Amino acid sequence: MKKIFSFVSMLLTLASLTSLFAADKAEIDKPAPNFTLTDSNGNEHSLSDFEGKYVVLEWINFDCPFVKKHYDGDNMQMLQKKYTEKDVVWLAICSSAEGKQGYFDNDEINKRIADHNAAMTGYLIDESGEVGKMYAAKTTPHMYIIDMEGVLVYAGGIDDRKSTSIADIKGATNYVSQALDELLAEKEVSVKVSSPYGCSVKYKN
């Protein structure tokens, strides 16, 4: 019976694999799947444009209380500034479907970026959710780091304190800055995966 069972699961795996050939899938220590999205100023960006640079992907939804925690607490902007100054590319990606929470027109996005004094390289719009699903992004925030060779080296939460309280930012272990510091010091990333926390990404149904 076991054999049949594994056979069935093998079929299922195969089935899911075939569906993945269409849209590549992100895996740790494997080349990160490429994508092309338009930013809030109408410019197109592809991941492959940034080869030779470290790239941070930040799944964002400005109205999610977990995202608010890190923006109202000046945590996210601080990280964006600190690392973009070190030539790291920081891409915020919003996978909220049109009409769902976190989906805004470009004027509103740019207003919010300005209000928060945010410093991402670009705010990319993924209203179809394709890129989000490619990276299995589940929460906002959900963070990813891609190294200079285009390999995915971190996927997970921004830190280890799962809460909406700004007071928890201080004292938390920030996995993103830890990994970036290690990469910039040419060290191996010590924590490559952590469990993300936040609101669910508001994908199209």
Place this chain on the structure above:
Amino acid sequence: MRTLVLLLLFTLNLLAQPIRVDHANVELISEVKSIVPGQSFWVAFKVDHDEHWHTYWRNAGDAGIPTKIKWDVPAGFKAGNIQWPFPERIMLADVANFGFENELVLPVEISPPSDLIIRTNVTLNASATWLICKEECLPGEAELSLSLPVSNEILFNEKWVDKFTATREKLPLKNHDWKTSLDELTRSTISIRVQSFTQSNSNLGEIWFYPYQPGFIKNSSDQLIEQTENGFLISIGLEDFIVEQPDTLSGILVSENGWRGENTERAIEITVPISNVEQGISNTEGEGFSIWLALLFAFLGGMILNLMPCVLPVLSIKILGFVQQSGEDKSKIVQHGVLFTVGVVASFLILAGLLLILRAGGEQLGWGFQLQSPLFLIILSVLLLLFALSLFGVFEIGTSAGNIGGKIENRGGNIGAIMSGVAATVLATPCTAPFMGSALGFAITQPVFVTLSVFAFLALGMAFPYLLLSIFPQWLRFIPKPGNWMNTLKQFMGFLLLATIIWLAWVLGIQAGSDAITGLMGALLLAGLAAWIYGKWGSVLNKTGTRITASVTAISLVIASVTAANSFIPEEPLSNTTIKKSNSTLPWEKFSQEKVDKLVAEGEKVFIDFTAAWCLSCQVNEKVVLNTQEVVNKFAELNVVPLKADWTSRDPEITKALAKFGRNSVPLYVLYDSEGNVTKLPEILTPGIVLDALEKL
């Protein structure tokens, strides 16, 4: 004066109104109106969600965070952890969360110190934080408090007791005898083998595993359930990004309909060590062997089919046909053999396909093609008997086998070869039908893949001699000559089918008791009579009128036999228990420590059932195990005194007795032998466990 104070305090307490927060009302409730020093009691954080809004379980799933309660209680008080009822899956597009909608009660046990002063008042403060979501999410928090008077007796709060009882039924059962092990762990899936209660419910409904740890199990994955002999295998996808592979996987298994039948435990806590992979591998091999064995038997069975009277003559003729047709060109002959095989396999697979379609249709109509279904067992037994009688020659199925050889057209070409394979299969039916029918009967209970494989191997087995002979036509001379020995063999095969009925009767006996077996015997008798009538008056040798009457009588008899046997099956299927439900009860006496001491001193054998009305497992154990005829008889036979310690309202004497056995919860089952030695029984009882324990006294 005292009454007045208490009244005042109650009133204060009742004034505690739910607090309106974003999209919910929250409140701290208590199961009791008054507390007693040193005796623990239950309070709960109650959330009434607005429609479509939800808060989260201890593992929130892909997004969200669990509700937390921070207690501020007077010195000496202890507040326990939240006891989480099982959650529901809340899917938002591709994101799977575990949480609660509508009304939620999160119970917490509070243990007060024993030096409390009666007629004072204690206040419990709690600050709760949570995340409440519909599509969008809002964090919430509330400061709640509850005042309770200290008294010398516990008074239950009628307003909330039912809520606590209902919630306890949703808490996972933690002490049980289930065995779980890792079956297989791959990069993307995990399979867990679960050996469930010996008395499991055959209609469990949907089963779902909710892990305690985040970041390992993929929450949005499908969960495949495969029934095994004494439980099931559950296979779940793993997270895309695995944070850390835990040493043990723990969580709860939730059955839609209750693990021991309706209104029984729905959630059960399991822990699976996942470091020990070797064990899983050996399991795999053991199980794998049986499927290969089944396929081997199918293949051998297929070969044996060739020895049937209506098949063997065809064999020689077919091969000779190949040889003649192709002249001396050897490769042509082989090609024909292969194509003939393709034809046979194709027709068997088409047959299997039809069967599967029938099964799918049947499932939609709610027919269960399962060996667990007593009706199905009866039908299968009757069919097997009819097939066996047909092999014995009592009656013939379909056309007479006599002139089949001549009917196979020796059409040329490849299509002709395939078609002759199909024709051989169809024309051999009068002899193969009994075996095919039996194979069908079993295959119908199997998953699609097994059914198809079994049929394919049966076909390959049947076609194998043809294939072999088309490669080595000179071997034709080794083929035994058709003759009377084939009829002898055919009749002997009939006994194999009869032997199978014994096995089915055994399964039926376990499920439905001895009455059902009597019913089955009657059904078999009637079916035998039907076969005899059909054989005697229903064959082509008789007049049309006689034949029709005989056929109608035979068919009615078979239907009547099954219907009659079915009426012997108890109304409520007993799932897998051997015990018949009855209204007998043990002559319970009320527990008191004094009584126990006295009985034990007198050398009496004593059984104590520590139970409570709000304890679901206790109720189920009493209903399906303790108060059954067999157990009741055994108690009487061995003169065991059954005492019932009802802890529904937290009797301090019972609390003390429980503590003596190192427990602070029910159920607890204790047995004293005549020397006063104590045996503790598990929390989940089966008749076997109780009877064994009584035997050992």
